Structure formats: structure tokens, C-alpha cells
Amino acid sequence: MAGELSLSRARLEAPFVRKVEELSGQNPYACYQCGKCAAGCLFAEHMDLLPNQVIRLLQLGDEAVLQAKAPWVCASCLACTVRCPKGVDIARIMEALRQMALRQGLSPVQFHLDREYPQIALVGAYRKVTP
Amino acid sequence: MERILYFPGCALKDQARGYEEASLAALAKLGYEVKELPRWNCCGTVYSLAQDELMRHVGPVRNLIRAQEEGADEILTLCSMCYNTLRRSARFVEDPESLRRINAFMDDEPDYRGGVEVVHLVQFLEEIGVEKLARAVVRPLHGLRLAAYYGCTLLRPKEVAVDHPDRPEILERLVSTLGAEPVLFPERVECCGAYLTVPRPDIVRERVGEILRSAGLAGAQALLTACPLCKFNLEERRPLGAPRIPVFYVGEALAWALGVREIPAEIGKLLSTGVTG
Numbered sequence: 001m002a003g004e005l006s007l008s009r010a011r012l013e014a015p016f017v018r019k020v021e022e023l024s025g026q027n028p029y030a031c032y033q034c035g036k037c038a039a040g041c042l043f044a045e046h047m048d049l050l051p052n053q054v055i056r057l058l059q060l061g062d063e064a065v066l067q068a069k070a071p072w073v074c075a076s077c078l079a080c081t082v083r084c085p086k087g088v089d090i091a092r093i094m095e096a097l098r099q100m101a102l103r104q105g106l107s108p109v110q111f112h113l114d115r116e117y118p119q120i121a122l123v124g125a126y127r128k129v130t131p
Numbered sequence: 132m133e134r135i136l137y138f139p140g141c142a143l144k145d146q147a148r149g150y151e152e153a154s155l156a157a158l159a160k161l162g163y164e165v166k167e168l169p170r171w172n173c174c175g176t177v178y179s180l181a182q183d184e185l186m187r188h189v190g191p192v193r194n195l196i197r198a199q200e201e202g203a204d205e206i207l208t209l210c211s212m213c214y215n216t217l218r219r220s221a222r223f224v225e226d227p228e229s230l231r232r233i234n235a236f237m238d239d240e241p242d243y244r245g246g247v248e249v250v251h252l253v254q255f256l257e258e259i260g261v262e263k264l265a266r267a268v269v270r271p272l273h274g275l276r277l278a279a280y281y282g283c284t285l286l287r288p289k290e291v292a293v294d295h296p297d298r299p300e301i302l303e304r305l306v307s308t309l310g311a312e313p314v315l316f317p318e319r320v321e322c323c324g325a326y327l328t329v330p331r332p333d334i335v336r337e338r339v340g341e342i343l344r345s346a347g348l349a350g351a352q353a354l355l356t357a358c359p360l361c362k363f364n365l366e367e368r369r370p371l372g373a374p375r376i377p378v379f380y381v382g383e384a385l386a387w388a389l390g391v392r393e394i395p396a397e398i399g400k401l402l403s404t405g406v407t408g
Contacts, residue, residue: 022182042321042341043322046334073327075326076180076325077322091180096181099181110330118146118360119142120212125328128326
């Protein structure tokens with residue numbers, strides 16, 4: 001992330017970004033970094049990267065975004081999605097990043113199963129960590 | 132009597148049983164014969180946001196096929212999460228190619244032909260109209276300051292929103308029609324943390340604290356929800372020190388006002404008439 005930054009076409013076309021675009025159906029380059037998604041995100045304070053920073057790293061082709069914890073804190077509430085002035089469905093980008101990790105067998109999520117939950121919570125939570 | 136087909140979902144048969152019973156009693160009072168969808172299955176709870184997960188639509192579409200077999204063009208939902216997943220899947224298969232692929236995949240089922248609409252109770256009541264509903268109210272909830280907590284799934288994404296995603300009024304209209312005083316509060320359209328209640332109960336506890344404090348500051352005496360997961364979180368993840376505001380389902384308040392369910396004592400004592408039962 002830090003250090004020299006080269007905006008080259010080769011970097012912009014990083015295969016992993018293509019994969020994010022394919023899985024999310026979204027164009028991260030449409031984002032102009034207004035920060036409205038981060039401003040309205042109820043979970044941003046628990047994220048290591050703000051939602052707009054996640055998009056920015058995608059724009060720059062920076063693979064550090066694949067290690068981010070932010071997508072796992074996202075609750076898919078879609079507040080960012082309905083408010084984005086560029087029509088970027090940010091929640092779908094977060095889902096794509098989760099899916100890319102899950103499909104490699106990675107899941108940084110730990111469930112607290114020492115207590116009782118209604119089905120609606122368990123099914124919802126498990127579906128979010130199922131590749 | 133007009134017949135409507137109803138999709139319950141898991142919560143309505145378990146922790147939200149009271150929501151189902153109250154809603155069905157109220158709909159009967161309003162002149163509707165409610166028939167439960169035969170052989171319904173799980174809605175999927177959360178809608179898949181990935182483009183390549185056709186399989187996640189199989190469950191919802193199976194339910195639409197059940198409705199098609201009943202000759203219905205509409206199914207009613209009470210749970211806002213069921214509403215969201217079913218309605219979005221119904222939208223997904225409006226695309227002919229998606230519909231073709233899903234029908235090809237489900238070779239054990241008759242083809243889904245499309246055209247079944249998924250409606251939520253609050254939309255159904257809105258369609259009935261304020262006048263007809265007001266006429267059916269026998270125990271107006273005068274004096275009760277009732278705050279609608281919309282949460283996420285009734286409002287987002289836009290294509291399935293029951294009203295404006297940031298400035299909804301549909302539930303406030305209902306609250307007024309039932310005779311109570313609607314209370315607006317900043318957190319009414321914000322997420323409670325939903326399924327994060329399993330991996331991150333700490334975050335949900337913070338969210339619930341914000342929501343309850345926001346509603347409390349606005350003077351809410353009770354909260355109204357259509358989501359069994361919101362209700363679970365609001366009750367079970369309330370942090371110490373946050374106001375204790377009772378949470379009820381939309382169908383429950385409706386049933387009190389229509390006189391088909393007893394008004395709980397904690398609500399009865401808040402009514403200006405002081406009437407309970």
C-alpha cells in the first residue's frame with residue numbers, strides 16, 4: 001500500500017481485480033472516492049479498511065485488499081449500496097472478496113456456538129461463510 | 132372471502148409464533164382467508180450477492196413453483212428477511228436466461244413460468260387502505276408512542292423497498308391508523324447487525340445500544356418490527372445501561388387494535404384510555 005505508486009494499465013488489469021468484477025458484477029473504477037459509503041457505514045469503526053479504501057485498493061490493483069478484515073465485518077445491510085452516487089453496489093464487492101477467500105478454503109470468522117440462537121441467525125451466518 | 136397464499140418461514144413457526152397467530156387473526160378479521168403455502172421450504176435467509184451462485188436461488192424459486200401450483204400470482208410474507216430473499220429471487224428470474232438456467236437445473240420440478248409476486252404484510256395493509264383499516268379498528272391505541280424500526284430488509288435494495296429506503300413512512304401511516312402516535316428516530320432505518328450476532332455479538336451489542344438510545348431519546352414507548360432477527364438482537368443483545376424498550380411485531384399491534392388479540396399489560400397501562408384486555 002505504502003511507497004511508490006505506479007498507475008499502469010498492467011496493474012489495473014490485475015487478474016484478481018477481474019475476478020472481483022466478475023463475482024460482484026460491479027465496476028470498481030466507477031468509484032470517485034467521495035466516501036459516502038464509509039460515512040454511512042455503521043460497521044466502519046470495526047473495519048481495518050474503510051469501504052471506499054477497499055475500492056481504492058482494487059482500483060490500484062493492490063492485493064493487500066485480499067487480506068482485509070473489512071469484508072468480514074460488513075453485515076450486508078446495503079446502506080452503502082443504496083447511497084452510492086455512482087451506483088456501485090459495494091456490498092456485492094464485499095461479498096466477492098469474501099467468496100474469493102472462502103473458495104480458497106480461508107475463513108477468518110469464528111462462531112460463538114456456546115449459546116443459543118434462532119435458526120434465522122444461524123442460517124444467515126452460515127450462508128455468509130459458505131463458498 | 133378473498134383467499135391469500137401465505138409463506139411463513141422458520142421463525143414464524145418458532146420464536147415468532149405470536150407474530151403469525153396475531154397476523155392471521157387480524158387478516159381474518161379484515162375478511163381474508165389465509166392459506167399456508169403447501170410444502171414450503173427455507174427462503175435462504177440471506178440473498179446471495181455473488182453473480183455465479185445460481186444454486187442459492189433454487190430454494191426461493193421452489194417456493195414460487197409451489198405458489199404457481201396453487202394457481203396464485205401472489206404470496207404474502209410476514210418475516211421481512213423471507214420477503215427480501217423471495218422477492219429478490221423472483222426479480223432475478225425475470226431475466227429469461229436466468230429463468231432458463233434455473234429451470235434446467237431443477238429437473239425434479241415443473242418449470243417456473245414467472246409472474247408470482249412476493250408481498251409483505253405492510254404492503255398488503257397499505258393496499259387495503261387507511262380507510263378500510265381505520266373502520267376495522269375497535270381498540271385504538273391512543274396515547275401510545277410507537278416507533279417503527281424498519282431495519283434493512285424491508286428497505287434495501289431499492290428494487291424491493293416497501294417505501295423510500297432512507298425516508299420511509301409506510302409503517303408510520305399504519306401506526307397512525309391504529310390510533311397510536313408514530314415516533315421517528317434517527318436509527319430507524321439502520322442495521323442492527325443481523326447475523327453478525329453469531330460471529331460478532333460485540334458489534335451487535337453496540338448497534339443495539341445505539342438503536343435503543345436513539346429510540347429512547349425520541350420518546351418511544353415501544354418498538355415495532357417485522358423482522359424476527361432484529362427482534363432477537365434488540366432483546367438479547369441489549370447492552371447494560373441502554374433503555375429497555377419493549378419490541379413487538381407489526382402484526383401484534385394490528386391485532387390489538389382490531390380487537391383480536393389481548394393488549395399486554397405493559398402496553399395497556401400506556402394507553403390514554405387505560406383499557407387492557
